[in-house]
Amino acid sequence: MSKSLARVRAALEAAGVTSEIRETDDRARTAQGAAEVVGCEVDQIAKSIIFRGEESGHVILFLTAGGNRVDAGKATLVAGQPLGKADAAQIRAETGFAIGGVSPVGHLGRIDAYIDPRLTQFRIVWAAAGTPRHLFSIAPDELIRITGARLAEFTA
Numbered sequence: 001m002s003k004s005l006a007r008v009r010a011a012l013e014a015a016g017v018t019s020e021i022r023e024t025d026d027r028a029r030t031a032q033g034a035a036e037v038v039g040c041e042v043d044q045i046a047k048s049i050i051f052r053g054e055e056s057g058h059v060i061l062f063l064t065a066g067g068n069r070v071d072a073g074k075a076t077l078v079a080g081q082p083l084g085k086a087d088a089a090q091i092r093a094e095t096g097f098a099i100g101g102v103s104p105v106g107h108l109g110r111i112d113a114y115i116d117p118r119l120t121q122f123r124i125v126w127a128a129a130g131t132p133r134h135l136f137s138i139a140p141d142e143l144i145r146i147t148g149a150r151l152a153e154f155t156a
Contacts, residue, residue, distance in 0.1 A: 004097055004106070004130030011106035012136065015146040019136045021129050029100060029132050031066030038126050038135060042066040045135075046119055046127040046143065048102040050095070052086035053079060053112075059086045059094045061111050063104055063127070063147070065118035068155040075154040078114055100132040104147050113149035120144075120151070 001009075005021070012019050027033030031045040045066030050059050060079050062070050076083050088099050096108040104113065104127050119125050120140045127143070129136040143149070 002131055004101060004103070005134050007096060007106040008103045008130040008134075008136065011146070012138075015105070015142075017138060017142050017146060019138050021134055021136045024133050024135060026133070028135060034126060034135060035066060038137075040124070040126060041122075043068070043118055044122050044125045046104060046115075046125045048104055048128060050086045050091050050102060051075060051079070051083040052090060054082040054084050056081060059091060059111060061095075061102075061104065061113040061147075061149070062116075062154055063113060063119065063143070063149055064116040064155055068116055068118060070154055071156040074156075075114075078152040078154045079112070097128075097130055098132075101128050101130050101134070103128045103130045103136075104143060104149070106130060110148075113147045114152040114154060115140075115144060115147070115149035116155055117151050117153065118155070
């Protein structure tokens with residue numbers, strides 16, 4: 001088991017969350033493919049979109065429904081600071097995950113996070129479990145609880 005996957009599993013267990021972690025194939029690299037693999041709607045896939053806060057210098061996580069896109073202008077307003085592109089090295093340094101497998105849980109440190117209200121319309125959502133080939137299931141209210149993500153409108 002990869003260190004990233006183990007960290008996600010440990011974070012879920014520490015938060016008291018019972019979750020199915022499923023190994024997938026390369027289709028899980030896209031929201032549509034991930035939805036096909038686990039058998040859910042594309043909007044039940046919680047995408048982890050990372051920006052760099054230009055004032056704070058740290059990464060900011062936007063959890064969005066699989067069929068939605070983050071609107072950079074709205075995200076800037078929500079974050080309260082200009083946002084820029086976070087490079088792969090910064091993402092790995094602050095989250096502990098490589099691009100393509102960034103999980104909403106199990107980060108190396110505290111990450112400011114916002115969540116798309118569309119995700120709360122489902123009983124279960126699926127998110128990356130630390131690798132591009134692993135997903136975990138979770139109730140949206142539990143995802144909000146363990147990430148500290150704030151509900152916000154930031155999609156196009």
